[in-house]
Amino acid sequence: MRINKYLAEALKISRRKADEYVKNRRVKVNGKTINGFIDVKETDVIEVDGEVLSLDKERLYFAFNKPPFVISSTSDEENRKTVCDFFEGIDKKLICVGRLDYLSEGLLIVTNDGDFANMLMHPRFKIKKTYLIKTARRLSEEELENLRRGATLEDGFFKPLKVQRTNNDRWILISINTGRNRIIRRFLKRFDIKIEKLKRIAIGNIELGNLKKGSYRKLTQEELSSIRKLTNGQRLN
Template identity: 45%
Template structure:
C-alpha cells in the first residue's frame, strides 16, 4: 500500500505537494468516495480519481537525456519549438523534465513520471553537484574566477560557493573554456554568474549531475537509469536535505 498523494504524484498528475492540496480540497476520490485525509493509503486495485478523471497508475520510469541546444525543457511549447519529450516518441508514460536547461544550453537532463522523485531532486536544500563547461567571451582573470568560487551577488541573492577550473584559453580568439560546479538551480544561473564578472557565455553544457555523466551518448540520445542509479540519487537527495534541514 502507498500513500494516496504519492500515487497521484507518481501518475504525473501533479507534484506531491500539489497532490496533497488536491486531497485537502476534496478533489480526490478513492473507489467513488471523496477523501480529504492525507494519511490514506491505497493499493493498485483501488480506483483513484482526480477532478472526476481516473488516474492511470503508471510504473515509474527514469531517463537521462543528452539535451541538444535549441530544445525547450518542457513537455510542450506554444511556439511549436522542439521540446525534450520529442526525443521519446514511443514512451507511453507521461514523463517530464526534472528541473530545466536553457534553450541554448546542452547537456545532461533527467526526465521521469515520478513526481515525488522529481521534487526530491529539486528541493531547495538539495546539494547535488552539477558540473558545467562554459565557453566565455574574453578570458576571466584569476581574481574574477575566485569571486565565482566564493559566491557572487546576483539580483536574486548571493550564490553559494562554486568550484571553478580554467580548462583552456584561446588568446587569439579571446575565449576561454571553464568548468564550474554548482549545486543550486536558479534560472540561467551559470550564465548570470559569468555576466556578473563581465563575461558572456557563448556556449554552455551540463556534463555531470551528481555521479551521472553523458558517457557514451551523443546529443539527442537518451538512456534509462538503472535501479541502482535511482536508489543512489534518492540517497544523495535525502542525505543532503536532512543535513541542511
C-alpha cells in the same frame, strides 16, 4: 499511501497541486468524495473528476543530451521543439528533472518517477551539477579568483563549489549545488563575462559522457544508487 502522494504519482503533478484537488472535493475513494488527506490502498478505487486512476508501476530513468534551442518541458505554447519530442516512442508521462534554458545544452534526467524527480530538484539535498562554459575571451587568473569568491545577485549571495580553467583557455568548468533560475548566466553577467556556450556535463555522479546530442540512455543501477546515497536514502514527505 497518502492520497495526495497517490494523486501526484498517478497524474504526474506536484504534491501541492494534488492537495488542491483534495481541498476542492474533486477526489472520490471507493465512490465517496473525500475532504481530507486519508491513506489509500492499492485495492481502493480512486477517481478525479470521474476518471479512475491507476499507478504506473514501471519506473523509467533516462540521461538525455539536450541540444540548444530545445525547451526543457513536455510542451510549449510557441510550438518549439521540446525534450519530450525526442521520446515519441515512449507512452509514459515523462518529467524533465530540473531545467536547462533554451540556449543551453547537455545533461538532463528524464523520468516518470515523481518522487525521484522531486528528490533530485529539492534544495535540501544540494545535488552537485557541473557545467562547461565557453567564454567570449580568455579569463585572467584574477577573474577566476573573483568568481571563486562569489557575488551578491538580485536573489541573494551565490558562490560556486568549484571554478577552474580547462585545457582550452576559453572554456571554464563550474560546479554548483543550487537550482536557482539561470544562476550561472546571471552570475557571469555580474562580472561582465559573455557566455558563448553553456553545457551541463554531470548531475551528481551521473555524467553526460559521449552521449550524442538529442540522444538518451537508461540510467544504470549504479547511477541510481549513487543518487540515493547522496540523499542518504531519504524520501520527501
